Amino acid sequence: MTDKLSKTDAAPRDTSTAMVKAEGVHKSFGSVEVLKGIDLEVKSGEVFCLIGPSGSGKSTFLRCINHLEKINAGRLYVDGELVGYRQKGDKLYELKDSEVALKRRDIGMVFQRFNLFPHMTAAENIIEAPIQVRGTNKAQARERATQLLERVGLADKAGSYPSQLSGGQQQRVAIARALAMDPKLMLFDEPTSALDPELVGDVLDVMRDLAESGMTMIVVTHEMGFAREVGDSLVFMDDGVVVESGHPREVLTNPQHERTQSFLSKVL
């Protein structure tokens, strides 16, 4: 796979304000090409929304950013550093698992299906990574967990197991769990898609609050209202390519591309 990465690009650290930068990112699963050359830039402190029909590759792209998926071609940078590889001269070296893990510490991820650890209480879910990965002492981690649970409006649920929480509560615990690692970037993979409509609002409120605090966020979503209100930039993807991008209000109210128009006419 490494050899397919183009070797023309010789500038590994060129981004000063970009938190994430993608240059011609390709990704295939077997013979199916899911990403067909993605170019985009996410600035620090920005709320960046990815929209598009299912199967358009938005979730795959998100997963490439913290190297849950390996890209086949192109370059992907987070905070100016190449994702998954190290460049020496004009050669690329795959990073070891431990090095990849080191970089993932700083990128929080929230999943569509929450993926809370079911054998741990809400508080234990939150303190797990700080203690195991960062080596934070238990008392400190617990204190932080209490703060975070308060922040997501679940101060009274510290001792509850995920199965005792509603979907919306689980997702808010999942956000708190990601925040406990003090990430510089948060990835949201359709965080409200698996929720009852009633519960979506609570999760979006937490995300809005997070956006206001200046967190860099990349959000794959179908919540156009959230994108319009909170988003700083928006990208419409279809069939593995970026079809249209710009400020959310512009793209959503006045889409230029025919494909974008037809998609938005169905979801809005």
Add this chain to the structure above:
Amino acid sequence: MTADIDKTVGTPAAGPETIKAIPVRHYGRYVTAVIAIAILVAIIYAFGQGKINWHAVPDYFFDDRIMTGVGKTLLLTVLSMLIGIVGGIVLAVMRLSKNPVTSSISWFYIWFFRGTPVLVQLFLWFNLGLVFEYINLGPIYKDYWSDFMTPLLTALLGLGLNEAAYMAEICRAGLLAVDEGQTEAAHALGMSHGKTLRRIVIPQAMRVIVPPTGNEVINMLKTTSLVAAVQYPELFRYAQDIGQNSGAPVEMYFLAAAWYLIMTSVLSVGQYYIERYYARGSSRQLPPTPLQKVKANLLSLGRPRGAMGA
């Protein structure tokens, strides 16, 4: 639960009227219970009639040799299962590893030890002295193989290594049963492979692993009776010895059977509580303990009108 309904009987209906219906009568239950008890009595009577000296059983039940045998059987079970479980987890992780060398080694191990009878394996370990005359671990340990391979060690290796192959398959099934999203979530938090496995995946796999493992423990307890063949005396061997000396061989088989039954029963109860422990978080309410279940069943049989609505 019953009290709720009984209380409302006399009081005027303040809220919605409680339903007071005559529950369905299960006459079939009484009939089958009577038949079952009759058959049981017939069997007991038949055995009582037989030419068996039943007094020999209580006479020797707590005999010193029997107690030593019980102890050794338990020791052998626990140690062999420890080897089996630790080995099984290691083999399962190896088998699922991306590294083709370790996964092949694990595959080969399981293929060999699962594919040969444990009694044959016991004899092989016992006679391995024909292949290795000495055991030589450099400066640490050096001895004749026959001195090194005591009956206990033979039994442990034979039972434990065989068990590891079975446990490996059980553990593998458990590890595969854990949702992929759990590993992803742990990795996304920056946890290493090892930590993810130890902290996230294995604790959840335990829920799937424990029930068949309990089965394996019970199986192991009974399989230990085979090691009499490699000169390690345990419960069955002692019972046989006593039987031959006292002239009550069959009686001693009954005695041994009773002891095995007692031990497996105790183990079953233990298994239940371990399962209950690992079920935490996966269900909203823990299942009832055996005692609670028995209580509920007795109530439902004895009080056909007592609405066990719950």
